Amino acid sequence: MSHSPSLPDRPRLELDPEMSETERLEAIRQHYRRILQVNNELEDRLDDAQGRRGELKTDVDELKRENEVLKTSSLYIASVEEITDDGVVIKQHGNNQEVLTQAATRLDADLRPGDRVAINDSFAVQQVLDDETDSRAQAMQVTESPDVVYDDIGGINEQIREVREAVEDPLENPEQFEAVGVEPPSGVLLHGPPGTGKTMLAKAVANESDATFIKMAGSELVRKFIGEGSRLVRDLFELAADREPAVIFIDEIDAVAAKRTDSKTSGDAEVQRTMMQLLSEMDGFDDRGEIRIMAATNRFDMLDEAILRPGRFDRLIEVPEPNAEGRARILEIHTEDMNVAEEADVSTIAADLEGYSGADIASLATEAGMFAIRDGRTEVTQADFEAAREKLQDADKTEERVINYQY
Ligand SMILES: Nc1ncnc2c1ncn2[C@@H]1O[C@H](COP(=O)(O)OP(=O)(O)OP(=O)(O)O)[C@@H](O)[C@H]1O
Structure with a gap:
């Protein structure tokens, strides 16, 4: 392989018996220098190898994660019916097939009947789905x-x-x-x-x-x-x-x-x-x-x-916007549980609410009640309804202004 050429040879010390003392010393010195050089070379190679190992490990981790994703993307959905000593009884969605199976050990303690779970091809429970993953329920x-x-x-x-x-x-x-x-x-x-x-x-x-x-x-x-x-x-x-x-x-x-x-x-x-x-x-x-x-x-x-x-x-x-009669009936419905003063006349109020939808009338009733509360009264008067109408109209105008401003 290109990144692992053969290692340098181990240096040998060869001493001739004929050599003088000085020659021997020189040969040993040279041998020593050669050993240092090989040592440095090997240290560099070790550094390289360690760097390369780090890179490969990152690759492996990535592949592992990818593998996990591939595994989980092909899971089926089932519901846990029962947890018995022999395993978990699940019912697969779609075909309603019931299966006695096992759960991954890390899930053992978490599993409850009624849980929605993800199962693999051999029906083993891999994952408990929380509400976040359960888009069907959402x-x-x-x-x-x-x-x-x-x-x-x-x-x-x-x-x-x-x-x-x-x-x-x-x-x-x-x-x-x-x-x-x-x-x-x-x-x-x-x-x-x-x-x-x-x-x-x-x-x-x-x-x-x-x-x-x-x-x-x-x-x-x-x-x-x-x-x-x-x-x-x-x-x-x-x-x-x-x-x-x-x-x-x-x-x-x-x-x-x-x-x-x-x-x-x-x-x-x-x-x-x-x-x-x-x-x-x-x-x-x-x-x-x-x-x-x-x-x-x-x-x-x-x-x-x-x-x-x-x-x-x-x-x-x-389903159109209500007419005056319809508005009066809707107002009546939404004020049924409210303590409305005798003098307040639902049909007169409703006559003034041209263009109001049922939802608008419901908020008008609540708003009128709020005026009475703010005023420390327990009875809602005709004036409260009028004040509520003005407030909602002002709010509408502000909304229009905001919209006009935006576009
Ligand atoms: N005809 C009605 N009678 C009584 N209350 C009404 C009526 N229409 C609307 N409301 C009130 O307004 C609220 C909202 O109404 P609803 O959600 O049914 O309207 P919608 O037509 O479905 O509106 P959207 O098209 O905005 O979804 C209701 O909860 C109710 O309080």
Whole structure:
């Protein structure tokens, strides 16, 4: 090898018996100098070798790390069912296969039933997944029975009726649809301005149909879970199948299903893949059983028409800003538990709230209550509502100024 040429020969001392005393001394001196020289040479070589060894060790460490990564990137996900004297019983996700296996010794003490774990090809548990790694749990919000009822929603009775017909009826009376011979709508799309009660409506229909509510936010899929979008969409439908009856709710669907002409979002191949996965899940979902699919958007104009075709989101329900009557009902709902003065008139206040969404009205009620508290009163007066309205309007103006300043 180029970096290890043969070692220098060991110097020999050759003394001739014929030599004089002086000659012998000279020969020994020379021999001594030669030994020193070889010694220096060997020391240099040793330094070189040590340096080289350091380099190689760094290479090995790097390869080891790479190997670890390669090993861990091909792990499967499973849940721990039971820990027995014979080993760990796990259930693999996806195929639900149960296996009795062993855990890496360093994990023995940490393992608990219910843990999500990563297993290798021979099913040995390699890693316990914490919530951080569990993107599925982060990306989806699962609620057994959301605490919203239809009566909590004001001003959109017609929309409630339509959602009940499209979601609740097929969940509760599938036989009726079969007997009449009509297919219930595949997917229900709620569209309208922000804060008008779209999410509430989806939660209420899940609650009142005794279905599990599974929410996924489209915007998070593209912002937070880059590269995982299509897998998470697949997981979403799988989870719903495990938990039926279930209502799937995809909020801000425009984030994954924008028109192709919108270069900023749709140019992204990953977003396209996520949308294709969503479409294929919906198309392949003929025998939908007890799963209903809902979605919401504030940007109906941005949606790719592909998602609106029959068999996909084919029931569109517009949830508009509330009118005066709706605003009064929403204000009534949000002041139900508040100690409001006799003289305060909800409909007069509501009449003045043109352009307010349900969410705006909810903050107005809280803000009015805060005025009473600051004033040391226990009753909320008409004046408190007016003060709250002015405060929110001022806040809006500041926001506008900030936005104008930014652009
Ligand atoms: N119609 C309504 N009746 C009563 N409260 C409402 C109504 N609409 C909105 N609210 C209040 O505003 C909050 C937010 O509403 P929600 O999340 O349902 O709106 P959204 O339409 O889904 O909004 P976004 O499009 O911003 O997600 C609710 O928790 C509720 O307090």
